[in-house]
Amino acid sequence: MSTTVDVAPAPHTTPEVIAHPSRVGAAVLSGGLTAALGVAGISLGIAGLFHKVASVHIGWLVPLVGVQLNLDPLGGLFVTVTGAVAVPVGVYLVGYARHEHLPRLSLAVLPLFVAAMLLVPMAGSVTTFLLAWELMALASLALVLTHHRRAEVRTAGGLYAVLTQLGFAAILTGLLVASASSGADTFAGLAAHLDRMSPGTRSVVFVLTVIGFGSKAGLLPLHAWLPRAHPEAPSPVSALMSAAMVNAGIYGIVRFDAQLLGPGPRWWGLALMVVGGASAMYGVLQASVATDLKRLLAYSTTENMGLIVLALGAASLLSSVGARDLAAIALTAALLHVVGHAAFKSLAFLCAGAVLAFTGLRDLDQMGGLARRMPTTTVLFGIAALGACGLPLGAGFVSEWLLVQALIHAPRGGDSTLALAMPLAVGAVALTTGLGVAAMVKAFGLGFLARPRSEGAAKAREATPSMVIGMTLAASVCAVLAVAPVAVGPALRHVLDTLSGIAVPNTPRLGVMLRLPGAGSMSPALLAAALAVAVLAVIALAQWGARHRPEPATVPLWACGADTLTPRMQYTATSFAEPLQRVFDDVLRPDTDVEISHYAESRYLVEKVAYRAQFTDAIEERLYRPVVRGVLAWAGWVRRAHSGSVHLYLAYGALGLLFVLVAAR
C-alpha cells in the first residue's frame, strides 16, 4: 500500500554549506548586533516599566513634525518582550547561519528589523508610530523573501506584502482621522483632546485600527499571510515575527483602542471578543490538522493572538458594565499571555529551525525519532509545546487560568449580552485548550518520538552549541513563567496603572499563590512541586515486589507478534489528525482524494492505494478569492479606458485638471 500524502510543499533540501570565513564573520556580526539590540531593548524596557523616562524629540529627522519618542510602562513591556526575544535569536543566529545559507542582505536587515520593532512601542506621536510601523513591515518583508528563488517564498511574500500594506492603509487612515479630528499628533495630545472627537468618529477609528492591527497580529479574517510567510522565512526570522512582531498588533490595539480612545461603547468589547474567539478556534483547528511543523506553529500564533484579543475584549466589556476588578484580571491575562507566548513561540520556532537545519525537514509526516539523534532540541521543544498547549507546568497555563477566571465570574443577572457572551467565550477558550493539546501532542509525538520516517530524520545531528544556548535562554524564560509568574507581577502592575481607564489599580497579585478575591486561587509553583512529589511517590510504590523481579531487559517491540515492523507502518501526522479532520470536516473542508488501482488480472486485488489530503485555508478560499476576482473584473473594466491613444490620455489629463480646479475653488 502506498500512501502519497501531499499536504505540505516539499521540504527544501539543504546542501551542507561549507562556511566561508567571511560569511561566518557576517553571521557573528549580525547575530551579535541583534543580541546587543535585544539587551538594549530589555534594559530600556525595564527602565520604562519602573521609572519615568524622559521623552526624546528629534526635530530635524522628519520634516514638519519631527520624531517623538516616549517610553511609558505599556510601551516598556512590549520593548522588553521584543528585546527578550531578540537576545536568544541573536545568539542562535551565529550557529544557524553556518549551516543554512543566509544572504548578506538578510543578515544586514535582521538587526534593522529588531530596531524597528523596538521603535514601534517607543513612538510617542502618530507620525513616528507610522514611520516605525512601516519600517518594521518593510524589513520583515525583505526577510520573508530571503530565499526568493523558490516559488512558494515568492507567493508567500506577495501575500504578506499585500495584507501588511492593506493593514497599514487601514491604520494610516484610522490614525489620520483621529489625529485630524482631535488636532494633535502626539499621543498625549490625542488623549487630552479626546472630547473633540465625536463618538461616531471614535468608532470609525476603532474599526479601522482593529482591522489594521488585526492583520499584523494574524487575526481572522486577515490571517492568511501568517501560515504562509512564517514557514517560508528562515527560522530565526520566523521566531522574531511570530513571537515579537505579532505583538505589535496587540500593542496597537491596547494603546489606541483601550488606552487612548477607550473605554469605548459596549460593542467594541463584543467585537474584539468575537474576532478573538473566532481566531482562536479557527487557528487551533488548522494547527491540529497541519502537517508542516512551521505552519502548525504559525496557526498556533493565530490561536494565541486570538486568546489575547478575546481577553482584551472581555476586559473592555467587563469594564463597560462596571466590573473593573474583573477587567483588571482579564487585562493581566492578556498581557501575561503576550509575555508567555513570546517565550514559548520563539523557542518553538528556534527548535523547528534546528530540525530544519539538521534534517532538511519541515513535514511532520517525514520526521520521527529525533529524540535519540537530537536529545537537547527534543527536550527544549517539549518545553515549548507544553507552554503552547496551556497545561499546568507550561508557560501558557497561568494566563489562560486568569482569563477563564475573569470570564466565569462576570456579574450575573440583568444583562443578557453579558450572559450570552461570557459562556460562549468560556466554551471557546475550553475548546481551544482541548484542541491545542492535540495539536501539540502531534507536533512533539510525531516529530520527535517513535522511529524516523525518512532518510533525513534518520541522519539528524544535534544542533550546534550557539543554537542550543539561544534555545536554552528562551526555555529558561518559559520555565520561570510556568512556575513563578510572580517574576513579572510588578511589571504588569505598572502597565495596568497606565490603563486605569479600563481597570482598577487594585490588580490581581501574581504571588506564589494566585488568589483572586471572590474567584478562586491556584498556585503554579505548589502544583508543580506537588506533582513532582506524587510522581516520585508512585515510582517508589512501584518498587514494591522489586526483589522478586528478574533483571530488567531490553527486547524487541511486541507489536502484536508481528516480526518485521517497518517505520512506514507507523502513524503519521496526517493519520494522527484524521479523526479530528473528520469531526471538523464542515469547517476545514479538506480536499481529500483516495485513488485505488487494481491489478490487471483481477479487480479484487489492490495494487496501490494513494491518499491525498490538501488543506487549504477555507477563509482564504471563500473570502479572498471572490474579492480578488472582483478586483480583477473591475480592473478589466477600467482597462477599457486605456486604449493606448495619446490624444485620449491628454484629454483625461485636461479633464482631471479642470475637475480639480473647480473642486478647489
Place this chain on the structure above:
Amino acid sequence: MTAGGVFAAALQGVGVAAGAPFVVGGMRQVRARLEGRAGGGIGQPWRDLRKLLRKQVVTPNGTTVVFAFAPAVIAGSALLIAVAAPLFATGSPLDSSIDLFAVVGLLFIGTVALGLAGLDTGTAFGGMGASRGLTVAALVEPTIMLAVFALSIPAGSTNLAAIVSTTQHHPGQVVSPAGLLAFVALSIVIIAETGRLPVDNPSTHLELTMIHEAMVLEYAGPRLALVEWASGMRLTVLLSLLANLFLPWGIGGDHPGVAGVLVGAAALVIKVAILSTVLAAGEVFMAKLRLFRVPELLAGSFLLGLLAVTASYFFVPALGGST
C-alpha cells in the same frame, strides 16, 4: 491548613490508591454476574497488580524515557487529584493551590503522557490509540471544564471545596436547570474519559475498536501495573467527584475531626459503590458506539455543558453564592 485537613488528604490518597482496584473489580463482578458468569471476584485486580509487579521490567527497543516514565506521570497525576480534591472532607491543604482548572489540567497531563507513550513505541496500534485517545480527550476535557464551571458560578469560586460546600449548604441548587444540565454533561464525559462503554470497551482487545488498550499495548510487568492502577484511580476519582459535586452529604467540613473524616470516607464508599454498580449494570445493556459516532455524543455533551454555563448566568438562584 489544619491537622484534620492533612489527615483527610492523606487518607484520601491512601483510600483511593487502595480502593481503586476494588472499584474496578466490583464493576467487573457486577457485569459478570449480570451476564451469567461467575466472575473473578472483587479482589482480582489487586491480585493482577501483585502478579504484574513481580514481573521483569521490559523496555522495548527504540523507546525513549517518555515510554518509561509515562506510567508514573499518569499515576502521579491521578494520585495528586485524589489528595487535593474534596473526597472525604473539604479541608485538603492542597485545595487552595489546585483548583478546578488545575484538576482538569492534571487529568489532561495524564492523557497526554499516555498518548505520547503510545506514539513513542512507533507501532501502528500505539499511534492509533494515541490519535483516538487525544481526539476524545480534546472534546472531553472542555466539557468537564464547562460542566464544573457551571457549578462553580453559584459558589463564586473555582476551588472544588468551595463548590462542594456551597452545594452542601444549598442543596436546592442541584435541581436548578444549570445543575441538571451539568450533571448529564459530566456523566457522559466521565464515561468517555474513563474509557467505558459506549465510548470504549474496557475489556476489549479487539484491534479496531481499542482506544485506551491500544496505547498501552506495549506495556508489561510493573509498568503495566502502574497504568492499570492509574486508570482505576482516574475512574474512582471522577466518580467520587461526580458524587460529591451533586450529592455532598456526609462529607467532612473544612476543619474535620477524625470522626468526620471517617464518616466522609464511609459515605463516599457507599456513593461510589452505588455509582459504579449502576454504571456497570448499564454497560451490560449497551453496545459500543462506532468510533466516528463518539464525537457526536461528545459534541452533544459539550453543548449541554455550554447550556449549563449559560443557564447559570441567566437563572441566578435566590440563595446566591458568597456574594
